[in-house]
Amino acid sequence: MSAMTPPDEDRALRVQTVPKPDGSGPGGSTGSHPVPAEPLPAESRRLPKAAARPAPVLALLRARWPWLVIAGLMGTLAGLLLGTTQIYQATATIRLSGVTDPLQVKQAGQTYEEIAQSPPVIEKATTYNSIKGTAPEDLATRVTAVWALDTYLVDITVKNSSGERAVLEANAVMTAVIDSANAQADRKNKELKDAVIKVLADKVQGSGDATAVEQGRRDRLGFGLGDAQLGQIVQAGAVTAGSQAASYIAAGTSRPVAAGLGGIGGLILGAVAALLVGAGRRRIRTPNELRALAPELTLRSTTQAGEVAGRLLESGHSTLVVLSLPSTPSSASRFAAAVANHLRTHGSSVTLVNAIALESGDSSSMALPDEVWVLRRDIRQDVKSYFSTDMLVVACTAEPEAVGLISGQSDLMAVIVAKEGRSSLQQVWDTVSAVESADPIVVLAP
Amino acid sequence: MTAVAAAPDGVSVVRPRRITMVHPWRGPAPDPAVDPAGGLALEQATARFVGALFAAMVLLQRFSTVALPDVSILVLLVPAWVVWGLLRGLMQLERNRLLLWLAAAGTSAIVVPLQQRFVTEPIISVTAWALLVAVWLPTVVTLKDRRRTTFVRMLRIIARVAAVLAAGCLVFIGSALAGVPYQDYLAEALPSPLLLQDFVITYPIVYGSNLYRANAWIGLEPSFVSMQLGLGLVAAFMSGIRLRVLVLIIGGLVAATAGSGLAIAAVAFVVMLGYPVRNNLVRYLPVAIGGVIALVATPFGQSILGRLTEAGDQQSSTSLRGILPYSYMWPRWVSDPLAVVLGRGPGSSQKIVLDSGIMGLLTPSPVKIFFEYGVIAGLVIAACLLYAYVGGPSRALSVTMLVSLWLLQPGTTTMIAVMPLFLTTTWWSPRIDPVLESDQATYAAARGWLQRAAVWRPGQVVGTWRLGRRRRGLSSAARTMRGSQP
8 A cells, every 4th residue: 555655645545534423413513514413324233134146056066065075975874874785686487388368377377476475385495405494484575476467477586685595596486386286286186096096996886787887987987087187287287497597686776876875865965955055154265156156246356456446436436335244344444445545546535434443352342433424425425525535435334324324326336345254145145235226346355 | 140132122131040149157148128139049949949859759759778778768868958958058957946856866865775774675776766867857957038939939840740740640540541551660670779669659449450559650659649749739729820730630649549649638728718718719619529520430539439438447548547556556555654654666666567467557657756755755756746847838738748647647757758848848937928828819720710711800809919920020020120230
């Protein structure tokens, strides 16, 4: 500042704190000018909350990336904890034959679905050497049989944490189904044979040509037995091995897959949370971040005081208000002084009013001094008369009293000074919305 | 802008050569109020963008991704199309739907490990989950230009594509009537890995007949072809296409001999009865009644008539879509309380239906969502899916798509069934004009027909927006505007 300030600073650049207005009421004076001492409007101590302005999605997700990472990790961890050992399944197929009618095929197929999962068959399967030692109750819970629609095939599927074991068990169950069907057929054959033998053993009672009658009876029985045996043979051949299980595939998800899904789910839900919460409470860290989150803002840095001064001169306005967000009073004061110096350099005479309570500590000390009365419209529109200078630069905190005096007006230029890592986006938005008519510039102080 | 041959009156007509779209995050699209030529170019580009995707859907519906033979190529095409739309600046992200889609995808992913741990006999297919997420991913975008004029222009393109499809169906039936036996030329010409398998491409209208349900040789199933034609019929009516095009589409709809397209048209027209546009519907009544009487005399009409009363038959198509799935799946869902809460696993409903041995049994959207993902994740998914029907420019199209996809079609992971919803409703939401049905003057079909029949003269009915004269109006406006340019 010293390099830019000409020697006749006292003449052209009046850095001053304006005295409090006369408390005697309207007509009080500051120097030679009457300064009304109307009390400032009593408003809420908070600026009205700006309407939600959603930040661009990608910028928001980029700004909240730690949320996504943490949620993704939590999901992965949950998936790892909840995931179970990989289960494998192997399928053996039995083939139905001897039936051609579609309805009978369906009935036979669905019957064998039930047979394959029935306790006797499962128990029989566990007696085979290949899977000896398997508990029937355990195997029963892992076997499913499904008739494939419009085919002669019934798939017997067994699940196991060991793929090889699943193959053996599927083949064992298939063999048990076939053996069971054959045994059933044998038993029926035997029952029939026994019945026939029993009939054959019975002698014919009565008179007549006993030999001829007996011969005829034997012939009929022989034919009957032959037909019955043929039928049983056909029935016994109704179930054969379609294909043995030779390989196994993964069934369901493994622990890594569950972890992956959990991670993806967590990541996505983290994104949902980030989008729902928005960027309002986020403290701005870098100018680029602010640009990304609020692209519609006019953003400058504290080193661009000259550009702001130039804008003010081009605009034709005579008042610049530098609004300080909480935690930025010194930055705002310095920026206001820098702009005033630039204006002076351009040949304008400037009155700089620093209405910022620089004392920090308790919140009461941050209450606005009464100097904000200089923001009154009548004073701003007649700067020359009140201050005998061309320009008025006012630095004040963005409290309702000060903002209320300039809100909705466009005959001044407003600069809002925020601080990296301290000011939140919502604070910026609230202040920008309050002085939107003045087309405010946001200055981000490091 | 390119200067073209001078108009007869000596005014230099300048035609927009190529739309110069502003990048989505670098600035807005042309404002039609400020830049009429830019607005018109945007309108044309948007309508063509959506209409071309509809045409691609019709043409490529039988094609599969070679790497995943069971997955339709449309599952890849639509997201790619969306990316292209974003790059061209025709589309933008829609925040609410993005949030819902993210919530649905995240919840459904998180619930899978829980199913594996706590549900008795879960059936989990990660591919099925990924398919659900991928199919509904295009809901997260919306078109930038959602004006009514753009929507109607897009409807005209859909109607024209449907008319071509209908012509294909009529040729299909005509060849059968001429004694040419049905052959699947597409399957013969292309290697099987390129085409989706296990779909009922077509089948005889009645058992033993040589007449097959028309699919124009390119349709995946007659029901899907019928659905596209039904949509085209509604689009044609709304966009004021000539009556002969309407009749052509109706002819194709009859040739397809499937109920899905008729259901779409019927529901849409019932919805229209609740809006001022019903006055135009009344004008079509004599034509419609005459058409129905003529139709029932044909085998196609008899077959369609049979569909109306078949719901009581357990093996009917209606029952297999709308009744049996619920009665069959309910006991299998409630048998395990944790399955009710967490679901049986992605793809489980499809597996159980396939294993049921009931041919033609489908899994409607509510069954699939809640059976597979349970009540908690199911509600989030349902919210995501249902929100895609909200805010479209046409209430009739929104409602008819809802009825079709939630009650009649496998409308959750079948891209060919879901795509029409995106094209006609979701991408046009939130609407910026009142619903189309609220303005009877938009339905120029009736007016055009009446005009040609010398019953109505232009200017007789005053509407705020007149499609029938829109072209001429725009041309003259464009000439006026462009005439001032050097």
